Structures are given as structure tokens and as C-alpha cells.
Amino acid sequence: MSDTAVYASKPEHSLGRINGAGPSATRSEFQRDRDRIIHSTAFRRLQHKTQVFFQHDGNHFRNRLTHTLEVSQMARSMARALHLNEDLAEAIALAHDLGHTPFGHAGERALHAMMAPFGGFDHNIQAMRVVTRLENRYAEHDGLNLTWETLEGILKHNGPLTNPDGTPCGAHAQAGLPAGLDTIAACADLRLSSFASLEAQTAAIADDIAYNAHDIDDALRAGLITLTDLLEVPLAGPIVREVLDLYPAVAPKRQAHEVQRRLITRSIEDVITTTAGNIEAAGVTSVEQVRVAGRTLVAFSPGVAEAVRGLKAFLFARVYRHESVMVSVRQSEQLVTALFARYMDTRDLPGRWAAVAQAAASDSELARTIADFIAGMTDPYALVEYARLFDARPEFG
The missing domain is CATH 1.10.3210.10 (Hypothetical protein af1432)
Structure with missing residues (x-):
């Protein structure tokens, strides 16, 4: 480029x-x-x-x-x-x-x-x-x-x-x-004490923006919250009020999309403006200087950063810890725990993993092999393995 x-x-x-x-x-x-x-x-x-x-x-x-x-x-x-x-x-x-x-x-x-x-x-x-x-x-x-x-x-x-x-x-x-x-x-x-490139920092903050906007969207779809629940929530509240004022007669689904896209746009624009200022203030002229700058340069402005923390607190309390979510959370934790324990007891892993597990020279080596295997599973495959090992299929929710 x-x-x-x-x-x-x-x-x-x-x-x-x-x-x-x-x-x-x-x-x-x-x-x-x-x-x-x-x-x-x-x-x-x-x-x-x-x-x-x-x-x-x-x-x-x-x-x-x-x-x-x-x-x-x-x-x-x-x-x-x-x-x-x-x-x-x-x-x-x-x-x-x-x-x-x-x-x-x-x-x-x-x-x-x-x-x-x-x-x-x-x-x-x-x-x-x-x-x-x-x-x-x-x-x-x-x-x-x-x-x-x-x-x-x-x-x-x-x-x-x-x-x-x-x-x-x-x-x-x-x-x-x-x-x-x-x-x-x-x-x-990989120089564990240095900061990563601006490109890596950009990917990290994009992850935060995506979580904030899209978890709101999914929570609205799931009926865990409504737009009016967001009116007093930092960062999202002013945008919700603006959308409801502009489009009072529009279907809630369209209102929700307006909120989401404005939240993403304003978050990204804040990051771009703030980061450009940080880069100029730091005076970096190479990627190496970025790595030794002593701080993350790709960032929200202080006001938006504080608002993001408030929004995350709301999502944690009202969405991530909502009982309808927690029921499946507890069931999935039990499933993963049971899979791990059974594999440790029997080394009965399928396919090519069986030979790797049988060759493990210590409990630590076996455990890491099992962690590799479980981490690579999809949700449906984990359910299939649970059914194979326990002759049962948990019903989530």
C-alpha cells in the first residue's frame, strides 16, 4: 500500500x-x-x-x-x-x-x-x-x-x-x-514487553466496538432489553433518544438498526480523531517507535472511554448475566467440564487425537492435548462427543 x-x-x-x-x-x-x-x-x-x-x-x-x-x-x-x-x-x-x-x-x-x-x-x-x-x-x-x-x-x-x-x-x-x-x-x-503495531491496536479496539454495538442488537432481538432501557445508559442513551425523536413511527427493528449503526459510526470516528491526535503528540515516525511509545495510541477519547465502561457494565448486568442466558451458560460449563474429566480418565479421544492422547507422557501433557481438542470443537460437535461418551444429549435452555 x-x-x-x-x-x-x-x-x-x-x-x-x-x-x-x-x-x-x-x-x-x-x-x-x-x-x-x-x-x-x-x-x-x-x-x-x-x-x-x-x-x-x-x-x-x-x-x-x-x-x-x-x-x-x-x-x-x-x-x-x-x-x-x-x-x-x-x-x-x-x-x-x-x-x-x-x-x-x-x-x-x-x-x-x-x-x-x-x-x-x-x-x-x-x-x-x-x-x-x-x-x-x-x-x-x-x-x-x-x-x-x-x-x-x-x-x-x-x-x-x-x-x-x-x-x-x-x-x-x-x-x-x-x-x-x-x-x-x-x-x-515477539518482544513481550513492547506494544504491538498500530494495526494490531486497531484490531483490538474494533473488537470492543463490535461487542458494544452488536451485543445490544442481539439483546434487543432476544427481547432481553428494549430501546427505552437504554435511554440512561452511557454512550447508547443519547443515540437512542436521537433516533426515537427522529423516527418515532418507524418499526422498532428499524429504530434498533439506526441506533446500532450510529453507535458504530460515532465510536469509530472518535477513535480515528483521538488516535490521530495521539500519533501526532507521540511524534512517532516508524513502527518501531510505535512499539516503544510506552502506551496504546489507538484509543477512545477519555469521555467516550468512560462511557464505554458504563455501557459494558449495563450489558454485563442486563444481558450477559440475564437468567435466560445463564441457564445455557451453566449447562455448557457442565458439558465442557464433563468432557474434560472423561478424556482425562479414559484418554478416549476420537480420530487422530487418540494416538496423541495415548502417547502423552504426563498428566500435564495429556491435559494440554485435551485442551487443544476441546478448544477446537464447534458447539454441535461438543454435543455429539457428549452423546458418544455419556449416551445422553443435554437440552439447552
């Missing part, structure tokens, strides 16, 4: 891949990464993994794939406006959820609890395992053989993992670094 800014990532200056790959006559290195991610098995599986509302609840609710596509579209739009590398931002956005378990965050919590004696489970680390080890379709190597910049973005899009002295920071300050990080060869030189 010839019109990218000096602080954007440049594919021609990529630090390369673990396994050498000849040049492409038609695609940049970051375009190749994007294409490899889209064609991966793990990416296709996202279609049948829960976002918030379980798949049996209705075909119009978002799943992990539709969420990922929405994030990638927003990331690309913001990258274009900020003169960043759109292809890298898109690749990172497309890969950011590849490590998620079936049944959304409920499945992740259950798997993390079962893996606690073995270091726990982290979906970002699992995404790295997917793209560096578990995808096994290439003749010459395991994984997708992505560039250093894309791997950095997948691992660090939410910020550094350590302080310069190597101590864990941010979300990892209390619990320590996620288990398994040291077993992924690609992580060895």
Missing part, C-alpha cells in the same frame, strides 16, 4: 516467517497471511461457535464467525482512515478469536478451571497454538507460517504481556503469564 504513513507496518520490511516462503507475484506478505487465515480449518469452525447467544436460540444471532467478520471490517476501515496497512489490520482481526472454545466465554471459563492444575487456559495463547502448531494441512510445516508482524498482533493486540524487566503486566500482573507461552517457538522473539 503506497499511501500508508511512515508509522504503518510495511510488508516489504516484514521480519519474515519461521519457515521460508518464496515471494508472491500477486500478493504482499500480509495479504498472504490474511488468505491463509481465511482458508484455515479453525476459521471455518468459528461459524458454529457461540458468541453470546447459543446457536439453538435463533439463526439471526451472531456467532463467532460473524463477529470476526464485523471486527475485520471495522479494523480495515479505521486502518484506511489512519493510513495504516489495511491487510495487516484485517489479518490480525480475522485471527483474533481462533483460540476460542465452543460455547463462548462459558466454555473458556470451564476449560480454564479444569486446566488450573496445569497452568490454566488462555484463548490468546490458544490462538497462537492454532496458527503455529495445530493447523496441520501444509506439506512442509505445521501451522500457518504467518509473518512475525501478524503473530505479534495476535499475541499482543491487547498490549504488552510483560514489563521491560520481564515481570508480567496488565491483565497478567496478578496471575502471571499464561501457561504454554514458552512452548510456542514463535513467541520467543
Whole structure:
């Protein structure tokens, strides 16, 4: 992309891949990464993994794939406006959820609890395992053989993992670094204490914007909230009031869409304006200076950031913890827990995984193999496996 800014990532200056790959006559290195991610098995599986509302609840609710596509579209739009590398931002956005378990965050919590004696489970680390080890379709190597910049973005899009002295920071300050990080060869030189590129930061904030807007939309569809419930909610409230004033006679479904699209637009415009100011204030003139800037540069303005926190608190209380959601959450946690325990007891994994489980030399190695297998499941396949192992099929809801 010839019109990218000096602080954007440049594919021609990529630090390369673990396994050498000849040049492409038609695609940049970051375009190749994007294409490899889209064609991966793990990416296709996202279609049948829960976002918030379980798949049996209705075909119009978002799943992990539709969420990922929405994030990638927003990331690309913001990258274009900020003169960043759109292809890298898109690749990172497309890969950011590849490590998620079936049944959304409920499945992740259950798997993390079962893996606690073995270091726990982290979906970002699992995404790295997917793209560096578990995808096994290439003749010459395991994984997708992505560039250093894309791997950095997948691992660090939410910020550094350590302080310069190597101590864990941010979300990892209390619990320590996620288990398994040291077993992924690609992580060895990803500079855990530096910030990721602006493209990775853009993918991260696109994820936040997508969650905010689309979880409201799905909650309205599910009947868990109404537009009037949002009138006093930060960020969303003024937009709802504006839409109701402008279109009082329009069908609620159309009003809801107006709210969603205005929320997305204003959030993105706030990020673009704020980030441009942050970049100018920081004086960065290269991607390396971005990495050592000492803070995230792609951000909401302080006022919008505070409003986003208020909106998230509302969604947590009124949507994510709504009893109609929690019934399925509890059932899915029990299902994942039961699968893990049975596999640990019997090593009875299907297909090619059976040999891997039987060859595990320790409980820790077996547990990580089981975590890899369960994390890769779709919601329907997890139900099939439960029926195979327990001769029963749980009824959700």
C-alpha cells in the first residue's frame, strides 16, 4: 500500500516467517497471511461457535464467525482512515478469536478451571497454538507460517504481556503469564514487553466496538432489553433518544438498526480523531517507535472511554448475566467440564487425537492435548462427543 504513513507496518520490511516462503507475484506478505487465515480449518469452525447467544436460540444471532467478520471490517476501515496497512489490520482481526472454545466465554471459563492444575487456559495463547502448531494441512510445516508482524498482533493486540524487566503486566500482573507461552517457538522473539503495531491496536479496539454495538442488537432481538432501557445508559442513551425523536413511527427493528449503526459510526470516528491526535503528540515516525511509545495510541477519547465502561457494565448486568442466558451458560460449563474429566480418565479421544492422547507422557501433557481438542470443537460437535461418551444429549435452555 503506497499511501500508508511512515508509522504503518510495511510488508516489504516484514521480519519474515519461521519457515521460508518464496515471494508472491500477486500478493504482499500480509495479504498472504490474511488468505491463509481465511482458508484455515479453525476459521471455518468459528461459524458454529457461540458468541453470546447459543446457536439453538435463533439463526439471526451472531456467532463467532460473524463477529470476526464485523471486527475485520471495522479494523480495515479505521486502518484506511489512519493510513495504516489495511491487510495487516484485517489479518490480525480475522485471527483474533481462533483460540476460542465452543460455547463462548462459558466454555473458556470451564476449560480454564479444569486446566488450573496445569497452568490454566488462555484463548490468546490458544490462538497462537492454532496458527503455529495445530493447523496441520501444509506439506512442509505445521501451522500457518504467518509473518512475525501478524503473530505479534495476535499475541499482543491487547498490549504488552510483560514489563521491560520481564515481570508480567496488565491483565497478567496478578496471575502471571499464561501457561504454554514458552512452548510456542514463535513467541520467543515477539518482544513481550513492547506494544504491538498500530494495526494490531486497531484490531483490538474494533473488537470492543463490535461487542458494544452488536451485543445490544442481539439483546434487543432476544427481547432481553428494549430501546427505552437504554435511554440512561452511557454512550447508547443519547443515540437512542436521537433516533426515537427522529423516527418515532418507524418499526422498532428499524429504530434498533439506526441506533446500532450510529453507535458504530460515532465510536469509530472518535477513535480515528483521538488516535490521530495521539500519533501526532507521540511524534512517532516508524513502527518501531510505535512499539516503544510506552502506551496504546489507538484509543477512545477519555469521555467516550468512560462511557464505554458504563455501557459494558449495563450489558454485563442486563444481558450477559440475564437468567435466560445463564441457564445455557451453566449447562455448557457442565458439558465442557464433563468432557474434560472423561478424556482425562479414559484418554478416549476420537480420530487422530487418540494416538496423541495415548502417547502423552504426563498428566500435564495429556491435559494440554485435551485442551487443544476441546478448544477446537464447534458447539454441535461438543454435543455429539457428549452423546458418544455419556449416551445422553443435554437440552439447552
